[in-house]
Amino acid sequence: MPRYFTDEHEWIDVEDDEATVGITDYAQEQLGDIVFVELPEAGTALDKGGDAAVVESVKAASDVYAPISGEVTEGNGALEEEPALVNSSPEEDGWFFKMTVGDASELEGLMDEAAYKEFVEGL
Amino acid sequence: MSDEPSEDIPLVKLPLDSWHRARGARMVPFAGYEMPIQYEGIVAENNWTRSSASLFDVSHMGQLGLTGPSGDCEAGAAEAAEALEALLPGLITSLKTGRMRYSMLLDENGGILDDLMVTNAGPRIALVVNGAVKWDDIAHLREHLPDEINLHHFDDFALLALQGPKAGEVLEMLVPSTGALTFMTADLFEWGGTHLWVSRAGYTGEDGFEIAVHADHVEALADALVADERVKPAGLGARDSLRLEAGLPLYGHDITTETDPVSADLTFALSKKRREAGGYMGHGPVATVLEQGATKVRVGLILEGRMPAREGAEVYAGDEKVGVVTSGGFSPTLGKPIAMAYVDMSHAETGAALECEVRTKRLPATVSPMPFVPHRYFRGS
Incomplete structure (x- = not known):
């Protein structure tokens, strides 16, 4: 299953016409202790680069953007009870939401794991 | 992100x-x-x-020392204390050596230029001021203190x-x-x-x-x-x-030149002897607020749920906007979001049920006494 990354530190896994979105380990490290995640409801239409979710650390609120366009199919209910999952397992159990792939060509502009790693090292 | x-x-x-x-x-x-x-x-x-x-x-905070014409000695500190009282509402001349007091530099409108600690340090009056405004404080002190008062920045x-x-x-x-x-x-x-x-x-x-x-x-x-x-x-x-x-205000957020000591719920820092006697910058406007009462006051809010309300979030009582959050976040000790807000006096009583608006959501919030977490200062064994 291919995983893509954005320069805003979201990751997106794509399997057929469904994708799973979260924030990267680098992002959670920068944010620090996550205390709340505001997820989009199922059915929400997302535009590539548009606001999709909000992640609240002790100190600040940060926007999470949609890596591609599509429609939200499911939010990660586990984050309501345990937002710290984003810190402990950002790229697995701490996923944010699932969405449809509105336009697969939008994936082409995203980074693969190696490119993202290089991008983060340059920050 | x-x-x-x-x-x-x-x-x-x-x-x-x-x-x-x-x-x-x-x-x-x-x-x-x-x-x-x-x-x-x-x-x-x-x-x-x-x-x-x-x-x-x-170390970003400003550490300042004031002395009078007598120099670095008790007399010099006494001269500095008297001069400093022209710029803040606290009683400094009566501070014994080794005693300190929380106070505020006020502007002519009674607005808060900074909050600070003032200590009778023996041979001088020592001030610790906020890092973000220390250069403004130094300029203000230098402009308004008599030339014979020496101001040293312990940078x-x-x-x-x-x-x-x-x-x-x-x-x-x-x-x-x-x-x-x-x-x-x-x-x-x-x-x-x-x-x-x-x-x-x-x-x-x-x-x-x-x-x-x-x-x-x-x-x-x-x-x-x-x-x-x-x-x-x-x-x-x-x-x-x-x-x-701990319910302690942060300068530039919870207290600014747009807020006065009474509205900021810092009336304790207005030394009783000086409330009427005055003789400090901003006394007139502050005395008016003291007499007539503030229209808005800084209060604590405890929010329901886990979503914090940050600085700038509007506070509502029903459909009516009654205030604004000046700082807020998630309290690790209490495990819930807390905030400070300025709200209309009519909605400021402890227990008042209000709402904070965050990204179009209304979060239930209750006016709560501060500190949120009790102070545990050492006052002697």
Whole structure:
């Protein structure tokens, strides 16, 4: 299953016409202790680069953007009870939401794991 | 993920800059300095401060000394105290040596230019002011104090805050007799061949100290303090969550030139003798608010749920906008979001049910007494 990354530190896994979105380990490290995640409801239409979710650390609120366009199919209910999952397992159990792939060509502009790693090292 | 706006102005490095980095601190721009925002994490540092002791580097703050024409002596300090009373509402002339007082510099409209600690340090009056406005404070003091009052900026001194329930026993082991200080007193001590000016005060609600030390000796002192396993370094992030839990206002957010001491619920800092007598900048407007009552007041809010309301969030009673949040976040100690807000007097009573608007959502909030987490100052055994 291919995983893509954005320069805003979201990751997106794509399997057929469904994708799973979260924030990267680098992002959670920068944010620090996550205390709340505001997820989009199922059915929400997302535009590539548009606001999709909000992640609240002790100190600040940060926007999470949609890596591609599509429609939200499911939010990660586990984050309501345990937002710290984003810190402990950002790229697995701490996923944010699932969405449809509105336009697969939008994936082409995203980074693969190696490119993202290089991008983060340059920050 | 959105990034914080970057600042282009050159940042000043703290004397302990490399010390912080070597201990894994993440450094961020604050008040013109590169400051450690966190080491291990804000929640862990907050909780360690409440249960043991944390070391904060607050060297960005302005450390100032005032003396009169008699120079560095008690008479010189007395002259400075009298002059300083023209610029703030506290009684400074009656402060005994080694005693300190919280006060505010006020402008002509009674607005708050800064809040500060004023200490009768013996041969001088010592001030500790906020880092973000220290240059403005110096300009204001220099402009309004008589020329014969000498103002010295101790910019070659660092300031460390050791805060937490174990701070007293830790510092007593390292610097004997500091344990004899009680809350809001200060004295000079010797340690490792240098002088330490130690105040039993802080910004966390816990017992603790602020230690002024020459920049040349601060690394040795910081090393000696964290060598004690009860002490860990903590950053600005935890300092902010701790002061919010302690109900202590943050300058530039909860108090500004747009707020006055009465509305800010800091009336305790208006020394009774001076409320009528006046003789300080801003007295007229402040006396008017005292007499007529404030229309808005700074209150504490505890929110339902886990979503915090941040600075700028509007506060509602039903459909009516009744206030605005000036600082807010998630309280690690209470495990829920808390905030400070200015709300209309008619909705400021404890227990009032209000709502904070965050990104079109309305979060239920209850007006709550501050501090949110009880203060545990050491007032003597």
